[in-house]
Amino acid sequence: MTLANPKGTLPGLGYAADFKDLQSLSNGADASWIAQIRERAWTKFAELGFPTARRGNERWKYTNLAPLAKVDFRLARPDVSHAPDLLKIKALAPWDDAWTTLVFLDGRFVKRLSRPSGADCVALDLAAGLRARRDIAEQHLTRVQAVDEDHFTLLNTAFAEDGALIHIPDGASPAPIHLLFLSSDSETPQTCHPRALVVAGKNSHSNIIESFVSLSDQSQNFTNIVSEYYLDEGAKVSHHRVLMENERSFHIGNTRVYQLRDSTFDSVAFATGQAIGRNDVHVKLDAEGAECNLAGLYMTNNKQHADNNISVTHEKPRGTSHQYFKGILAGQSHAVFSGIVVVKPGAAKTYADQKDLNLLLSRGAEIDTKPSLEILADDVKCFHGATAGHVDQDTIYYMRSRGLDLETAKSMLIRGFASEVAAKVKLPALSRYIEGVIDQLLPEFALEGKK
Amino acid sequence: MPLLEVKNLHARVTGADKDILRGVHLTVNAGEVHAIMGPNGSGKSTFANVLAGRPDYAVTDGNIVFDGKELVGTPPEDRALSGMFLAFQYPAEIPGVRPWQFLKAALDARAQFEGRPKLSVREFSKLYEETVKDIGINPDLMQRSLNEGFSGGEKKRNEVLQLKVLKPKLAVMDETDSGLDVDALKAVSAGINSMRSTDRSFIIVTHYQRILEYVTPDRVHILVAGRIVQSGGADLAHQVERTGYEKFIKTEATV
């Protein structure tokens, strides 16, 4: 991929000032290799700017980033001693005492609120992780990403200070690991650039949850996270992503997955809320027999914008991939699904399918859905499809004819539509949380169309 | 007092310029089974749906009095709650909603309307599982989404399942027999017969008299071009079987 794109919007002066401060702070000898990586990334990003061009900008064709680019977000400098108490967090975010949880406030690790892992895995904040397992960090930190860099990954690399380093040893199956990212209620626009690295050893089994929650409805935050997953032979990772930041916020999430032989990456992504919420997932099946199952549910209302940009690349034979996304759109909201499956020459006996189904609840809601296939190998089975439809009136009538009132019928219909993705979440506490959020959203969504 | 009294019913698709039903009269007493037969396109489904209150049909004249109350202008859920049930010719598919979830919601709505306590999940499961077994529905099917991937026969059995659990005062069965093999037809008919009682009435809407071999009607009406052109006893169905609808269509033409 070439980044020599049409002109974007250059970052505001705040970004440049914050970058200078950051570099001057981290001049320790130990940090020099990171400082170098940062410098290169910043130089490149400062040149390119935000990809706001409305022409010749394929990756951002349906998502106009101008509203994000025009805010001069300042790098968050959270005072973690002012982090909320656990009670408030449990009320807002998914939680299970049995999980290993790393809590971050504006991207900064909050030890006081976190719950350490057992001895069967490493789950540390990035600073501690670099000290404890520099070997893993150096081996992987830029490796997955290097394959396919983009503007926001550059920006993240320039500013990444904190995040998580997770290592699941060969054969281990530790308790679920939750990375909880809280956006603070700051009065000025703030940004953070967390970085997560997950290395799953041979034949290990793990559950990873990334969740993003705003502490206030009013704050304006820009979270730009890069998460890298490296799955060794036979590893199985169940990945969950819960995006619940507020309606004033911007979220760019880059999930990069690199899979070796017979590994399995299952992912369920749930998103609702943001002014712009982007879910970039790029998977490379780089050995025989690898499998990935990507599912997603986005529920948008008002002026929200949700964008899923998914790619799965089959490099080697006998790989399997499924993409199953669903959208429920109300108000004046806009959602995007662009998914591609690439089957490289030689990736014979690939099975891939791709589905994006949308339920439009209002006239003002808009979906751009574009599943696509690029098949360069023979002897493969690939399917794709997309639908977008309004609530079916015959179905509603059928339900009413059994005594359900209009709103109950509509809620049940929306609920059912959502549950086909939500049911894929197998962690009970997380499943309850997502079901709860859907239940909370339902009345507003079900009202749509009555107007 | 009759359970259902339809007088001079005229109805059309909302916004259309022509009535489909053109003056239907029908009286159904409690406990009776009526059959409405007629050729394709004669308005049978329209009649069934106008009774049930389908929103995109408009009544242009006449009355529907059910259990002493005028139904014209009332929403479908109110009719259902007061004891009307329509088994659909083409039941809707509802992704992600299990058949039992749907039925439990319907039963709960009914209980709430009548001011009775809702069945507990345990009570409901028992009732549900027994009824599923009675009708001979494959229990695996019930783990799927409602009507999704069901065969025609399975959909019809599922309608009868709802009938048996909801216990309406009046059940309108729209082509419940169409597309069924003999086993399914027998199962569906047995389901209907098991529900016959002195305080429950049926309107069996059908093109063929096949189902009437198993569910013997008290009255048979022939609907042609939106009007009942002849009424009689169970024999009338046999007569249709022998002569077809041709003769009745001619009758209508001379009206």
Ligand SMILES: Nc1ncnc2c1ncn2[C@@H]1O[C@H](COP(=O)(O)OP(=O)(O)O)[C@@H](O)[C@H]1O
């Ligand atoms: N929703 C509709 N829109 C347009 N025409 C309709 C609609 N429903 C019924 N009709 C017309 O009304 C007539 C009667 O249809 P229907 O009641 O389905 O007949 P039957 O069930 O006896 O076969 C037919 O001519 C049909 O085309």
Ligand SMILES: [Mg+2]
């Ligand atoms: Mg019909």
